[in-house]
Amino acid sequence: MSSTSSEEIAKSAKAAFEASQLISSAERIKALHVIRSELEALKAEILAANHVDLEAAQVEVDAGRMSDSLLKRLDLAKGDKWDSMLQGILDVAELPDPTGTVTYATELDDGLELYRVSCPIGVLLVIFEARPEVVVNIATLAIKSGNAAILKGGKESNRTTLLLSKAISSGLSKTSLPDTYVQTIQTRAEVSSLLQLDQYIDLVIPRGSNSLVKNIQNNTRIPVMGHADGLCSVYLDETADAEKATRVVVDSKIDYPSACNSTENLIVHESLLKTVWPIVAKALLAANVRLLCDPPTLEALESLSPAPENLQSHVQHSDETSYSTEHLSLTLSIISLPSIQSAIKFINSHSSHHTDCIVTESDAAASVFCRGVDSAGTFVNASTRFADGFRYGFGTEVGISTGKIHARGPVGLEGLVIYKYMMRSKDSRGHVVGDFGTGKKQYKHSVIQAKTVPF
Amino acid sequence: MSSTSSEEIAKSAKAAFEASQLISSAERIKALHVIRSELEALKAEILAANHVDLEAAQVEVDAGRMSDSLLKRLDLAKGDKWDSMLQGILDVAELPDPTGTVTYATELDDGLELYRVSCPIGVLLVIFEARPEVVVNIATLAIKSGNAAILKGGKESNRTTLLLSKAISSGLSKTSLPDTYVQTIQTRAEVSSLLQLDQYIDLVIPRGSNSLVKNIQNNTRIPVMGHADGLCSVYLDETADAEKATRVVVDSKIDYPSACNSTENLIVHESLLKTVWPIVAKALLAANVRLLCDPPTLEALESLSPAPENLQSHVQHSDETSYSTEHLSLTLSIISLPSIQSAIKFINSHSSHHTDCIVTESDAAASVFCRGVDSAGTFVNASTRFADGFRYGFGTEVGISTGKIHARGPVGLEGLVIYKYMMRSKDSRGHVVGDFGTGKKQYKHSVIQAKTVPF
Incomplete structure (x- = not known):
């Protein structure tokens, strides 16, 4: 056509x-x-x-x-x-x-009303x-x-x-x-x-x-709402509980591997290499997950005795591209890092700002992670797979946005509306700006209680 | 550099x-x-x-x-x-x-909390x-x-x-x-x-x-917030009051002609050609405004006796480009139209969706205009010059947006924030999606009363 x-x-x-x-x-x-x-x-x-x-x-x-x-x-x-x-x-x-909902209403002057109202x-x-x-x-x-x-x-x-x-x-x-x-x-x-x-x-x-x-x-000036990549991460903090870590990582990876909210990168605090990491790794291997490991996490698995199930067939070296790959399959890239600060930096530079999770027993670490990670969803001890409009309680979902303006994360109907400002003068002579200023009328800005526009 | x-x-x-x-x-x-x-x-x-x-x-x-x-x-x-x-x-x-304000909070399950919180x-x-x-x-x-x-x-x-x-x-x-x-x-x-x-x-x-x-x-993929044009209009409805019309039109044009919220187009309902229009036109001419008129509005002025002040020097024929020109000076383009519906269509296709005003004594016409005109500001009997963050009560202004997403009209500090979703599981085993579904756990979605994130 x-x-x-x-x-x-x-x-x-x-x-x-x-x-x-x-x-x-x-x-x-x-x-x-x-x-x-x-x-x-x-x-x-x-x-x-x-x-x-x-x-x-x-x-x-x-x-x-x-x-x-x-x-x-x-x-x-x-x-x-x-x-x-x-x-x-x-x-x-x-x-x-x-639509039609007033989100801001103020009387600028006697008889001069301003309403901000949601509209398509x-x-x-x-x-x-x-x-x-x-x-x-x-x-x-x-x-x-x-x-x-x-x-x-x-x-x-x-x-x-x-x-x-x-x-x-x-x-x-x-x-x-x-x-x-x-x-x-x-x-x-x-x-x-x-x-x-x-x-x-x-x-x-x-x-x-x-x-x-x-x-x-790449081919339009019109605003685009959505996400290209879904590169989510789980970070196992030094205080991570082994059972929580296992449940959250396994669910984040295997519940629906081709979904955008499934996890692609696992970050392990280096203090966990001989404790929590082997437990999580065994559960992943038992669930048929292929692991792309950096040297410390690989070594930790190779030194286990007896060797875990699937070690030979499912564990390989990672390379730098592993951490920016959306596998969309039963493959997970793993890296060990020395601190929560380095984990946050790693996530901010490698994830797609979709959804990232920390497994931790520390409230302070949870707070730092949720504020420091610049993603649409920052989760504590909960699977990245929860990032979804239905699960969030929106009833329906327009899509998931990794953009930084208008709407972010799972987008419900409110992502399809914006607002306009309606103003009405009830004064018998109308309202003009020239009547305001030094030595003249001043703006009142008194709140109007209204849920809908009264005209 | x-x-x-x-x-x-x-x-x-x-x-x-x-x-x-x-x-x-x-x-x-x-x-x-x-x-x-x-x-x-x-x-x-x-x-x-x-x-x-x-x-x-x-x-x-x-x-x-x-x-x-x-x-x-x-x-x-x-x-x-x-x-x-x-x-x-x-x-x-x-x-x-x-920042830091919770705008949505819900408990998805016992001990699984979701917070939408404003952030930069x-x-x-x-x-x-x-x-x-x-x-x-x-x-x-x-x-x-x-x-x-x-x-x-x-x-x-x-x-x-x-x-x-x-x-x-x-x-x-x-x-x-x-x-x-x-x-x-x-x-x-x-x-x-x-x-x-x-x-x-x-x-x-x-x-x-x-x-x-x-x-x-034209040269970036990054979202742009602002406005290129400020092409505002005033429409004089068939029930327009002459004094309101005069005050609003004159203020909208002359208060600060080079501002984006000053008026460039005046639409006159054709029933006003011999009544309200000559009164408004005389006031504009007396204020040194140059008028670019369509044939009916021009004829109406030429048939006046005595001839209005400045008629010869300040009144000219308009052409089609007049109505899409941001004059930014003491020049106003005028057109007569037969109905509010035609005025709304004219505004939607000629204005820059910044701010447009109706002068009317009819509540029904005000309502139709405010809903039908697709602009950031739709005003009734008030000067387009009121479109301004300080006047709206925002204390300060980032700029004025004529875009249709994120922020529209005068933009205050809230135009510089978006939100993220923070989720926390307080369950002793963490939370996984695999525990929910048919025959398993169901989502609760019970509202949490919170203004800030509690962790």
Whole structure:
């Protein structure tokens, strides 16, 4: 598709966003329910299209061009996936409205009121891979938060996402929201064109591989919310308890190795080399984890008698690249360091500022670690795998951000809103700045108690 | 200076930021007081350097290469500028600490606590023009909010800013904060190099001309907070009161025409062409404002008898470019439109999303305008000139943002902070994700009442 039509898509998304600002948020809730019904009505047709996508993907898998795990993620009929996709719409519909909330209100002068009120950001461009239900998840989050959205799924699920998108548009057309409020695009060329249109698109949310995210960050002026790397660490402090250390490290590594919040680097305080480290290492080796060790941690294992299970097959020397590699598998890089200060420096220069954990019995060390480590999540005696919007209690998750502005860590609906300032003069002559100053009126700045804007 | 040394500057700023995270915020307050004393001690030397800067600038002015207003902004000895610069340090020191505040806290399980706590962003790169006292203002804001900063002033004030910077470093060296916490650079080449170093610099804040800001936005991947254009509008609704309209429009235009929050476009509902518009126009003409009119508003003025003052000299035809021009002078572009809906569309496509105002007696119209206009400020019967951090009650202002994420409108200290999530397990075995799920433990998500992190 040409860049002209990408411009039309972006322009109509912005127009839909602007028009939607004058439609009550109750209509957005209604839209979610109608879309759910449309999806239910189109269920057979959608699952048939999904079956065709799956058959095409199976050919790719058989030819060795696609992974089996990618194929599995395509399947919309598997288990309770369809039902939980529809239930997700109702769950989001019932969350508190993230828009229209006053977060600051002050009377500048008698009859001159200022309100800071949460509002949607504008037009979101969301790019993701493989899993077709993400179209519905993201459309739901966008509609709930009052943002227009342009969605691009993986090409493997094009037939499925086309029909999901049809159901969404058809649902929107039965409400007063514009049916271009949520649009779906199919090609990478369209994405490239859209990334240039910062006059229409306000935020890009990539959800996919490291290379997808980096490529987008390098090719747009539009703000990008997300994370390229998930390089998390666990640090075993000198006071670490052996059982806590073992449980936390093993869970952080093996619970879901390909997730962004699984741990890739383990830092061992050098006082633990002959005490806690061998216990943790044995548990990791028993769990089939491959260990890339620096000389002291390697030596500590080699000197054990009897030799631990899997020592020969699973333990190797690390090199400098080991500590900046996101393994995404049952591999863990290990380094020993002499102090908590050196561990914090190591994490700040090697981790991706996602989530890092200390195992310690010392409150002072916990406090230093949580303040000194510059990451979205700093944990004490808890698995890095807890870094997740659902687990944090947000009900849903837009994604996880390793950026330093706007939203950081797991992002809930509040990451899709910003605020505007509304000001009203109730004075019979209006309010002008020229009436204030030395020898004239002074600003009052008296707090107004308000949760919503009264006009 | 070479890009190697720019990298060293950025790297040492990041190291200073990271080290500062383990220093209590009380030390930052102390630093502000010490810096104030250092400046006071260096006063004679600084003002002498400023005098040399001024003499060099006078040569440029005489040669027609610099404006007189720029020269005036350089002068640090003028009026109470020096004293208010020093008082500003004390004012900021006394503001509430924007860091360390818990904004979300929940117990995920017995003994597993999650805290979202405000914290500094990291390293700020602040680029501004002419006024040397901005070095002190921005250093103060950065230190108060716990961010490291790299500052670049205008070349016209290099001698002054070098000494201001010396006083700041000297002050920092008398505290436990690193003396590279605030650094000053002098050349554009260094700025260009620094804009590429997104691994060290977290936020760029340009404060200066439209072209400075646009140039920076186009040349960095680092998030930029600020505004290029300040194209504000006033819309006179069909129910507009003539006196309010006149006062608000005149103040919005003439109070400080070169400010970003002064009004550039006036939209007149077509029902007002023979009623309110002539009254407003006469007041503008009497105030020496040049009017660029569309045919209906021009015709309305030409048909008046007697002809208004300045009609021949000050009223001209507008063209399409008039409405996207930031005049920054006593010039106003005027258009008549048939409805509030068309006015909102016009503003959304022509204004810079900074601040826009409606003059109306209708609550319904006020509500529609404030929601429909997608700008940082939407005002009712109040001058656009009120869009300002001091007037909003923030005590100080980092700048005004027309971006759609992180911070919008006048930005106070809270625009220089983000948050991190701290999690602590108090369980004797630590907490792991593998213990939760179907048939296992469930997440509690019970609210914790806390204003600060208890560890």
